[in-house]
Amino acid sequence: MEKQSSVPLTVEDLWVEYQIERGVVKAVRGVSLSLVKGESLALIGESGCGKTTLGVALIRLLVQAARITRGEITYWRDNKGIDVLSLKERELRRFRWRECAMVFQSALNAFNPVLRIWDQILDTSKAHGGMSTSQVRERAMQLLEYVQLDPKRVIDAYPHELSGGMRQRVLLAMSLLLDPQVLILDEPTTALDILTQRTIIDLLRRLKEEIGFAMLFISHDLATAAELADRVATMYAGSIVELGPVDDIFYRPAHPYTLGLIRAVPTVTGEFEALVSIPGAPPDLVDPPPGCKFHPRCPYVTEQCRVEEPQLKTHYSETHSVACFNVQRVQQDTLDLQERYAKYAGGKAS
């Protein structure tokens, strides 16, 4: 197995199911993607679309009731592929955090409330890495400083003594402790105030540019994706329905669901714009509709959509793919967005 070293993680046709009383929840259905070094991929979608499950599955931290039923996750280091799904518990522990770190959604719940920050950092490094205590201390101080915290004040503090933004920064510093190649962030800025959110976004951008790892961030917030993503994947009912460069996704979306999301989110700057909501609600993943999972809510629906599920196919360019039978019609409705983009591009040229 050989692959360019710039792609540290690839996922092939991944399926994840949960067993619940009512039946089987198909939370992730046939997802394929690859993470590229120095690039951030945003996974956007609404609650219950499977985005967090997918993120957690990548480091095999799924709850007991969940099962990976099909697919491959390959982690690449020094041109050698490691099959993540066949890792034993000990190797897995090394893989998590040292190779692939995850920052969870709620920055308060991610800490043990009765341990000082330093003890949590030390625990993390003991569990996953092989540094001496003094090395860990030194590295931790550097990293806390790097995330713009006062290391002396923070390192001996308890989690409750820190604000939400500070805790989020401590978590980021901790995730960098063992120098992973891949960083997975679950809703990194949700529940933070605007000004705090801004400092975290700027910090994440700096991390990506200066350290150059592959970043996967999971978000329901289109604005965060617009800020931070190089590529965007839209997820609906467990599948990726559109994947492409950030400008393609925002200015010429080809999937009706992506377009629907964009039309439903107001921007702050500028004049008033009317917004359109997507009718209906996301499907029940125990008993999803036949055909395209979005068809009951889709304004472009045809007979074909009701019986056949469209597969992700490239569109426009090699890098933009979409799972929809009616791409042409969707695109006709994005002319205003394309115009807006042309204006920006024009502004840049002059």
Added chain:
Amino acid sequence: MNAGSGEYLIEARNLVRMFGARRERVTAVDDVSFGIRQGEVVCLVGESGCGKTTTGKMITGLLKPTSGQVFYAGKSVWTPRGDKGEDFKTYRLGVQIIHQDPYASLNPSHTIYKILSTPLLHHKFVANTYEALDRVIELLNIVGLSPVEDFLYKYPHQLSGGQRQRVSVARALTVNPRVIVADEAVSMVDVSIRVGLLNMMADLKRNLGVTYLFITHDLAVAKFFAWEGRIAVMYVGSIVEFASTPQLINDPLHPYSKALLAAVPEADPELTRSKKRVELRSQDIPSLLALPSGCRFHPRCPYFEPGLCDVKRPELLPVGENRYVACHIAAREAGAPT
């Protein structure tokens, strides 16, 4: 003393609310005044802990102000001694609140019918259960939960977050309120559903003449919902700027409003990445237990003038028509009388 301005349906005048005792005593809301005209939307925006929810609760009568007054339809809600005023019941029915969390604010063991019919029967808006059913059906249609037979006998857990929030709105409407205080009413609802909910709430304003105090931390939602209304920006317990929505969004005067608008990410990559930032001098939000002297924003403010801003607390002063700002520098530049 006991008469409000005739201009407003609901008015806050010099509202102060403290919490805790002795050394732990904090002033969560500090001298907040504003009024909302019949049929108008006023948005309170600000970061967590700025006192916007406390203000909303005082407007609704769920919290008694430590000092200051709330006027409803021109009458003071609380007597000078702090008792409930003579028209307290009319006021409490006339001002309803919608809470943030649709999962916590509906009784899980009651059906939707029961949730909606209870206040109708209790407050005698209907004479009997037959009339109650008719009115419940009507309300469900108003909030867009149709066909109604799909919802009447369901329990809250069988509904999605967006549907539950519609039930909360319907419940607020049972008592024919004139004012609805919506406290982060759409923040827990998914993006694709949110606009539908906002549009439905805007229809209530158009069709039933409902007046809104809309509390949110989300500037984009504030702009969308209150475009024809006004926005008040709160910082550490006080209003720092109050202006019509288009003015505030496109031409903010207070440095804090400017910083917020510059910092907010936009769902438009080119726009959001080309935004000019406002550099603050500090990232720390002051603790309510140790408030800065003078202007509360001065330790972070890029306009800071030593000897002025750290000494004298700016008042919310009129600058131009229907526009107020609490900043020495911004007021001076706008030519306000000092």
